[in-house]
Amino acid sequence: MSNNKVQIFDTTLRDGEQVPGCKLNTEQKLVIAERLDILGVDVIEAGFPVSSPGDFTSVEKISKLVKNATVCGLTRANKKDIEVAAAALKYAKRPRIHTGIGTSDSHIIYKFNSTQEKIIERAVQAVSYAKSFVEDVEFYAEDAGRTANEFLARVLEQVIKAGATVLNIPDTTGYCLPDEYGAKIKYLKENVKGIDNVILSCHCHNDLGLATANAIAGVQNGARQIECTINGIGERAGNTALEEVVMILKQHPYLNLETGINSKLLYSTSQLVQESMGMRVQANKAIIGENAFAHSSGIHQDGVIKNRETYEIINPAEVGVNESSIVLTARSGRAALAYRAKNVGYNLTKIELDDLYPQFLNYADHRKEVNDKDLQHLMELNHVHK
Ligand code: KIV
Numbered sequence: 001m002s003n004n005k006v007q008i009f010d011t012t013l014r015d016g017e018q019v020p021g022c023k024l025n026t027e028q029k030l031v032i033a034e035r036l037d038i039l040g041v042d043v044i045e046a047g048f049p050v051s052s053p054g055d056f057t058s059v060e061k062i063s064k065l066v067k068n069a070t071v072c073g074l075t076r077a078n079k080k081d082i083e084v085a086a087a088a089l090k091y092a093k094r095p096r097i098h099t100g101i102g103t104s105d106s107h108i109i110y111k112f113n114s115t116q117e118k119i120i121e122r123a124v125q126a127v128s129y130a131k132s133f134v135e136d137v138e139f140y141a142e143d144a145g146r147t148a149n150e151f152l153a154r155v156l157e158q159v160i161k162a163g164a165t166v167l168n169i170p171d172t173t174g175y176c177l178p179d180e181y182g183a184k185i186k187y188l189k190e191n192v193k194g195i196d197n198v199i200l201s202c203h204c205h206n207d208l209g210l211a212t213a214n215a216i217a218g219v220q221n222g223a224r225q226i227e228c229t230i231n232g233i234g235e236r237a238g239n240t241a242l243e244e245v246v247m248i249l250k251q252h253p254y255l256n257l258e259t260g261i262n263s264k265l266l267y268s269t270s271q272l273v274q275e276s277m278g279m280r281v282q283a284n285k286a287i288i289g290e291n292a293f294a295h296s297s298g299i300h301q302d303g304v305i306k307n308r309e310t311y312e313i314i315n316p317a318e319v320g321v322n323e324s325s326i327v328l329t330a331r332s333g334r335a336a337l338a339y340r341a342k343n344v345g346y347n348l349t350k351i352e353l354d355d356l357y358p359q360f361l362n363y364a365d366h367r368k369e370v371n372d373k374d375l376q377h378l379m380e381l382n383h384v385h386k
């Protein structure tokens, strides 16, 4: 694998599905898994097999279905979880067990009532046991974002020795700042023996709206896998959004980092997940929101009509959106009115446009948006002919 390839680990069906109130059935999960495979993700985290019989069945069926991506199942650091995950992944062409344990003081003390030494022991046992079932074992240090770097490095060194192939550094609570998270990855790259033989993975939550920024800081400092979900869905404020990290890396070629994602499928994949989950994203959601390529103020519209690049850093076709939209509102100028009128068949002369524009503003002042039907009506009212 080239050193500038960033693997995309999609956890829409596991961490993403932990959205309160959203449940996918097995059929829906299969449709999404197939789409993720076509989209080009490297890893599909299909579920947490021990958590319910339904999750087990989904992981098993996804394992049989997926052709290209690695299929991964989550476990805690215990034998039963690992055995059940291994059984669910039995039919996968490329199975991965994702096992781990909390490493921050608050997890060690409050969750496990344990000690650092015992946590290392459990981590090593879990990785060794998972390794007896599959070659590809990813270890997560839950709450790594709030774990002291020195202890984290000790844990990771031991799990590498036990055979871990990927090390996941979750900012479970979404607490880190980008420079802090990036520095953590850098520290691990520089201080953990054997780290160059494994992949470091960023798993960032969005509690402070920093999940995407943190994941990017991670890969800028040496991580080569990003764990993310379509539309950034997930527990609480969600996870890193797949479509955001993919387009950030694509739009900043000087970073010299690339993914294997077919970005033209991002919009349709987002729609599929929104419909299946019954959860719409906000209109201003980056990359795939309804307004991501919509221009409504006169100054911006005039610029975009002259040349798209004045106010757009992404060609909408790159993410599978047909074209940018010029939304007519009371903030629109003459250029936008002429442009939209032309789209419905009216080639306005300068005189017609000057006459019509004040009428248009009056009309628009009473509406959120002037659509094609309204425009047609306005032309008729003002006796403008095609
Ligand atoms: O956020 C987290 O720490 C997780 C782990 C279970 C990987 O989702």
Ligand code: ZN
Residues within 6 Å of the ligand: 015, 170, 172, 203, 205
């Ligand atoms: Zn998570």
